[in-house]
Amino acid sequence: MSTTYFQQYFSEPLVDLACEAPRYASVYSPQPEVGLPRFGVSAEFLEKSESYFQKYQQYDYIFGLIERELKAFGISPQGTAIDFGCGFGNTVIPILEHFPSLRMICVDISPDLLTILNREAEKRQLKERCLAVAMDAQRDYFGESFADIVFGGAVLHHMVKPEKVIETTLKVLKPGGHAVFLEPFENGHAILRLAYEEILEKARLQKVAGPAFEFLRGLVLDIAVRTKRAQYPGFEKKWETLDDKWMFTKTYFEKIARNAGAKGVQFRPLHETAECFTKQTTMALSQYGGFKCPDALPNWAWEIIGRYDHFFSEEMKQDLLIEGSIVFTK
Ligand SMILES: C[S@@+](CC[C@H](N)C(=O)[O-])C[C@H]1O[C@@H](n2cnc3c(N)ncnc32)[C@H](O)[C@@H]1O
Numbered sequence: 001m002s003t004t005y006f007q008q009y010f011s012e013p014l015v016d017l018a019c020e021a022p023r024y025a026s027v028y029s030p031q032p033e034v035g036l037p038r039f040g041v042s043a044e045f046l047e048k049s050e051s052y053f054q055k056y057q058q059y060d061y062i063f064g065l066i067e068r069e070l071k072a073f074g075i076s077p078q079g080t081a082i083d084f085g086c087g088f089g090n091t092v093i094p095i096l097e098h099f100p101s102l103r104m105i106c107v108d109i110s111p112d113l114l115t116i117l118n119r120e121a122e123k124r125q126l127k128e129r130c131l132a133v134a135m136d137a138q139r140d141y142f143g144e145s146f147a148d149i150v151f152g153g154a155v156l157h158h159m160v161k162p163e164k165v166i167e168t169t170l171k172v173l174k175p176g177g178h179a180v181f182l183e184p185f186e187n188g189h190a191i192l193r194l195a196y197e198e199i200l201e202k203a204r205l206q207k208v209a210g211p212a213f214e215f216l217r218g219l220v221l222d223i224a225v226r227t228k229r230a231q232y233p234g235f236e237k238k239w240e241t242l243d244d245k246w247m248f249t250k251t252y253f254e255k256i257a258r259n260a261g262a263k264g265v266q267f268r269p270l271h272e273t274a275e276c277f278t279k280q281t282t283m284a285l286s287q288y289g290g291f292k293c294p295d296a297l298p299n300w301a302w303e304i305i306g307r308y309d310h311f312f313s314e315e316m317k318q319d320l321l322i323e324g325s326i327v328f329t330k
Pocket residue numbers: 040041045062084085086087088089090091107108109110113135136137138152153154155158159
């Protein structure tokens with residue numbers, strides 16, 4: 001499949017980014033994107049992309065999450081797909097491997113990550129079926145109603161205006177087509193914030209401190225900023241250098257889906273609801289903070305988190321999404 005083939009889906013000519021730097025050869029951009037500053041994305045996704053790849057390459061795990069959604073909707077992808085914010089290909093690589101008649105337009109703002117995607121696709125003889133496109137996904141250079149399916153793994157919360165990506169998604173999808181996004185939600189994170197604030201208050205009263213408590217303080221701040229961003233003066237400017245910007249609510253997506261004329265939108269938690277607050281805290285402490293769990297926190301702190309695990313019914317915890325899938329149907 002050549003660039004000439006994929007060009008039919010774009011409203012602007014595609015240009016090989018070798019013109020910007022030889023290392024970006026075979027990464028393409030719609031012409032108006034060439035030379036534009038890359039706002040809203042940090043060095044981790046650009047010049048530090050190789051270490052990001054080494055740390056977060058999780059093809060099997062991410063595919064498991066996507067596969068569950070595809071099965072729930074009875075979808076076996078074929079034809080043409082777009083993956084927004086594909087990065088080095090955590091979603092793209094296993095999807096192409098599992099669905100041999102699928103072709104994918106792989107969009108990311110980072111030509112560095114897309115160069116890694118091309119390399120990994122080439123190794124697995126998948127490159128023929130994908131096109132790496134460097135552009136800001138908040139801008140729309142696409143035709144209408146040509147995509148059979150759209151994917152976006154952990155990408156919308158990095159956008160200043162995620163609604164733009166969803167509007168484009170609902171434009172490019174064929175009628176009846178689906179879009180699968182995986183994102184963090186305010187619902188469950190608000191509960192985590194309450195639990196962490198309770199732990200930090202008890203630690204203050206008991207005069208205990210340590211790096212894991214500081215890490216929880218950082219999480220509290222992160223959740224607070226991402227849920228109440230509008231009350232921070234100049235927040236739009238700060239977003240230019242902040243990677244994680246949003247925690248979503250169902251209402252946010254339902255409103256956009258309605259305005260864009262989608263047939264429907266459905267939500268499901270990405271992970272099992274049993275002990276979900278303990279599991280999410282363990283994941284954050286170990287994967288993002290590099291702490292050993294459960295040793296990082298005293299027993300009384302885990303007991304506080306466990307109380308929140310048992311306070312809600314399993315059904316309620318389905319609604320209290322911490323990380324969830326959002327599936328739009330056009
Ligand atoms: C957390 S990573 C997820 C990557 C991949 N989907 C995965 O599941 O591993 C977020 C991705 O969004 C990309 N991104 C951030 N802002 C973007 C924008 N405005 N347009 C397109 N991609 C963007 C980043 O470069 C990064 O690759």
